[in-house]
Amino acid sequence: MAELGPVSWPPAPIRTERLVLRESEARDRTAYIELFASPEVGTYLGGHRPRDELERVVPAVPGQRPGVFVIELDGTMIGTVSLDRRDAERPGHVRPDAGEAELGYMLLPGAWGRGYAAEACTAALDWFAATVPGEPVLLCTQTANTPSMRLATGLGFTEVTRFEEFGAEQWLGVRSFGTGSG
Numbered sequence: 534m535a536e537l538g539p540v541s542w543p544p545a546p547i548r549t550e551r552l553v554l555r556e557s558e559a560r561d562r563t564a565y566i567e568l569f570a571s572p573e574v575g576t577y578l579g580g581h582r583p584r585d586e587l588e589r590v591v592p593a594v595p596g597q598r599p600g601v602f603v604i605e606l607d608g609t610m611i612g613t614v615s616l617d618r619r620d621a622e623r624p625g626h627v628r629p630d631a632g633e634a635e636l637g638y639m640l641l642p643g644a645w646g647r648g649y650a651a652e653a654c655t656a657a658l659d660w661f662a663a664t665v666p667g668e669p670v671l672l673c674t675q676t677a678n679t680p681s682m683r684l685a686t687g688l689g690f691t692e693v694t695r696f697e698e699f700g701a702e703q704w705l706g707v708r709s710f711g712t713g714s715g
Contacts, residue, residue, distance in 0.1 A: 537599045537600040537616060537617065537618065537634070538618070538634075538665060540599055540600070540664055542556075542599040543555075543599075544660060544664075547602070547656050547657070547660055549652050549653070549655075550652065551606060551652060552604055552605060552606055552653055553604075554602040554603070554604060554605070554653060554656055554657060554660075555602065555603050555605060556597065556601075556602070556603065557594055557595055557596040557597050557601065557603050558594060558603070559593050559594050560610075561594075561596070561603050561610045562591060562592075562594070562595055564609070564611070564641065565587075565591055565595040565596060565610075566584065566587045566588065566591055567641060568612065568613070568639055568641055569581065569582050569587055569591075570582060570583070570584040570587055571641065574639055574640075574641070574642065576678075577674065577675045577677065577678040577701075578639070596613060600615050600616040600617050601613060602615065602653070602657055604638075604640065604644075604653045606644065606649065611640055611641050611643070611644040611649060612638065612639050612640030612641055612644060612650070612653070613637075613638065613639050614636070614637070614638045614650075614653045614654055614656075614657045615636070615637045615638070616634050616635070616636055616637075616657060616661050616670070617634070617635055617637065618632050618633070618634060618635070619631065619632065619633050619634075619673075623698070624696045624698060624703075625671070625673060625693065625694055625696060625703070625705035626671075627669060627671065627693055627707050633668075633670070633671050633707075634661065634665070634668055634669070634670045634671065635670065635671045635673065636654060636657065636670050636671070636672045636688075636708075637672075638653065645680070650684055651684055651687060651688065654684070654688055655688065658688065658708065669708065669709045670690075670707070670708045671693075671705060671706065671707055671708075672685050672688070672690045672705070672708070673703055673704065673705045673706075674703070674704055675701045675702065675703060675704070676695065676702045676703070676704045677701060685706050686706075688708065689708050690706030691706055691707060691708070692704060692705070692706050693705045693706060
């Protein structure tokens with residue numbers, strides 16, 4: 534992934550009603566491994582990775598790069614939300630030169646269904662809109678991932694296109710700032 538752009542990183546932690554979005558720390562390593570080893574989390578992301586492999590390859594402080602926030606609830610990591618540049622080689626863009634910002638999120642299964650993803654994504658999108666004013670953000674998800682499709686539309690993303698990638702139909706939406714604020 535390309536760098537996020539003219540963004541000062543890391544920002545101060547972002548606090549919502551229930552969550553804190555912050556940079557990763559060493560204490561998050563176990564939760565990162567749980568996230569990537571979870572078969573449930575991997576269902577629409579190409580599958581999970583073996584825990585023993587993750588124990589070997591996950592760095593002491595995982596996820597330390599611009600655009601990646603840990604989602605923390607009551608002092609514990611429950612997932613991540615990220616803003617990256619969409620690779621130009623991938624299908625689905627709204628600009629001729631590609632490189633748009635793209636929202637991604639993953640939560641541990643125990644955190645599903647409680648509105649944490651919407652709360653964290655809204656906070657990350659609001660931060661991005663204030664940091665890089667006027668820039669649209671993309672979101673891509675499998676059409677089979679009904680909860681993610683609901684979240685995307687709830688966050689104000691509108692469909693741009695559908696295409697086949699990774700052996701499944703993908704939905705690509707865009708959110709232009711000034712509209713759809715969560």
